[in-house]
Amino acid sequence: MARTARVSVDEHRADVAALLAPLVDAARRRARTEDVDLADALGRVLAGDLVAPVAVPLFRNAQMDGYAVRAADVADARGDAPVRLAVVAEIAAAPGVPPRLAPGTAARIMTGAPVPEGADAVVPVEDTATGTFARTPAGTAREGATDPVAGQASTTPADPESVEVRVPRAAGDFVREAGSDVRPGDALLTDGTVLAPHHLAAAAACGVGRVRVVARPRVAVLSTGSELVGPGEAPGPGQVFDANADALGAAVRRAGGDVALTARCGDDAERFAAVLAEAAAVADLVVTSGGVSQGAYEVVKDVLGGGASSDVTFRSVAMQPGGPQGFGTVDGTPVLTFPGNPVSAQVSFAMFLREPLERAAGLPGVERVRTAVLAEPLTSPAGKRQLLRGATGPGGTVRVVGGAGSHLVASMARADVLVDVPADVTEWAAGTEVEVREL
Numbered sequence: 001m002a003r004t005a006r007v008s009v010d011e012h013r014a015d016v017a018a019l020l021a022p023l024v025d026a027a028r029r030r031a032r033t034e035d036v037d038l039a040d041a042l043g044r045v046l047a048g049d050l051v052a053p054v055a056v057p058l059f060r061n062a063q064m065d066g067y068a069v070r071a072a073d074v075a076d077a078r079g080d081a082p083v084r085l086a087v088v089a090e091i092a093a094a095p096g097v098p099p100r101l102a103p104g105t106a107a108r109i110m111t112g113a114p115v116p117e118g119a120d121a122v123v124p125v126e127d128t129a130t131g132t133f134a135r136t137p138a139g140t141a142r143e144g145a146t147d148p149v150a151g152q153a154s155t156t157p158a159d160p161e162s163v164e165v166r167v168p169r170a171a172g173d174f175v176r177e178a179g180s181d182v183r184p185g186d187a188l189l190t191d192g193t194v195l196a197p198h199h200l201a202a203a204a205a206c207g208v209g210r211v212r213v214v215a216r217p218r219v220a221v222l223s224t225g226s227e228l229v230g231p232g233e234a235p236g237p238g239q240v241f242d243a244n245a246d247a248l249g250a251a252v253r254r255a256g257g258d259v260a261l262t263a264r265c266g267d268d269a270e271r272f273a274a275v276l277a278e279a280a281a282v283a284d285l286v287v288t289s290g291g292v293s294q295g296a297y298e299v300v301k302d303v304l305g306g307g308a309s310s311d312v313t314f315r316s317v318a319m320q321p322g323g324p325q326g327f328g329t330v331d332g333t334p335v336l337t338f339p340g341n342p343v344s345a346q347v348s349f350a351m352f353l354r355e356p357l358e359r360a361a362g363l364p365g366v367e368r369v370r371t372a373v374l375a376e377p378l379t380s381p382a383g384k385r386q387l388l389r390g391a392t393g394p395g396g397t398v399r400v401v402g403g404a405g406s407h408l409v410a411s412m413a414r415a416d417v418l419v420d421v422p423a424d425v426t427e428w429a430a431g432t433e434v435e436v437r438e439l
Contacts, residue, residue: 045362055179129164214362220279256361290340389415
């Protein structure tokens with residue numbers, strides 16, 4: 001194990017990026033992909049173009065509720081001189097093939113219903129004399145009514161019925177042709193698309209039930225400390241609730257990773273070594289919290305610092321919170337070690353792991369650094385880069401919430417950015433433009 005002196009935030013970011021570069025490259029090359037059901041594909045990254053297997057629409061259909069007609073039959077229709085056509089059928093948006101439309105007739109048709117052969121336009125119901133569908137006389141074919149012999153909509157109403165068309169229509173009006181949206185073989189979605197609900201709608205409209213996506217990086221999250229109990233458990237004397245296992249797991253999932261294993265370990269080195277070995281076997285990356293400071297019970301340092309199967313560097317990064325850091329491999333699997341204080345762990349994830357993990361999941365880069373204006377003055381100790389929790393306000397302002405302490409997890413809950421204070425800054429006045437990183 002090589003030990004180093006204090007390094008800058010940028011140096012450690014570069015080392016972590018280099019450690020995780022093979023995972024990022026594998027995602028770029030689409031080395032690991034998987035097929036998932038469309039219902040489970042939200043937020044996943046498409047691996048390769050998705051080609052439409054069918055036309056959309058599948059068949060000619062009506063764009064409006066109205067009457068399917070021959071355009072030539074209504075070419076002279078006017079409000080003061082309507083064209084009267086016999087209504088010979090009613091076509092619902094339902095299974096079946098409608099009968100061919102004869103010249104001089106019309107078929108009442110619903111939105112999405114198949115346009116019959118012989119018809120080349122749809123007259124919206126608003127462009128007829130009544131402006132609405134008149135009540136169908138008893139015996140007229142209704143939605144779903146079929147000829148028991150031909151299996152098609154009946155065309156013989158018991159009572160004569162007609163419609164007065166008051167607006168002329170050209171061929172193609174309010175008719176959606178088969179393939180007018182998508183043709184078979186068209187690239188429906190392109191490689192790298194982060195699948196949103198409207199992408200899933202397009203795939204579903206083409207009958208696609210499963211899509212190929214980039215496999216998510218598998219991450220094991222190990223939270224250490226004999227003092228920890230899980231949320232919902234009853235703490236004994238000297239015990240505290242573990243805020244890292246669930247929070248880091250959530251951060252992993254938000255960044256596009258899968259949590260392959262979550263474990264809470266005490267300060268027993270043999271037990272931690274066993275859990276670590278299991279994690280390295282099932283995950284692409286192991287993230288630990290706790291056990292990396294200068295105390296006497298630093299189980300992560302104790303196990304990773306002397307293990308023959310590990311090559312981990314522990315160092316002090318010139319930042320607060322989150323100074324104690326470690327990176328390397330165990331049994332060939334990358335490992336990052338974060339401090340145990342909850343704010344330190346979250347800041348460490350935001351600064352060092354979130355972006356490489358997103359790239360390892362195939363997700364596009366997101367620019368999270370922007371400027372804001374301080375709503376209040378602040379002071380900062382010299383010589384160490386401060387990452388203060390901040391809450392943005394109206395007009396692009398930001399206000400620091402809570403203090404610098406890494407135990408102040410409640411202030412983290414009120415923050416939406418980190419205010420980045422350089423090491424050489426000791427004070428800033430209100431109104432100063434500062435750099436913030438979105439959480």
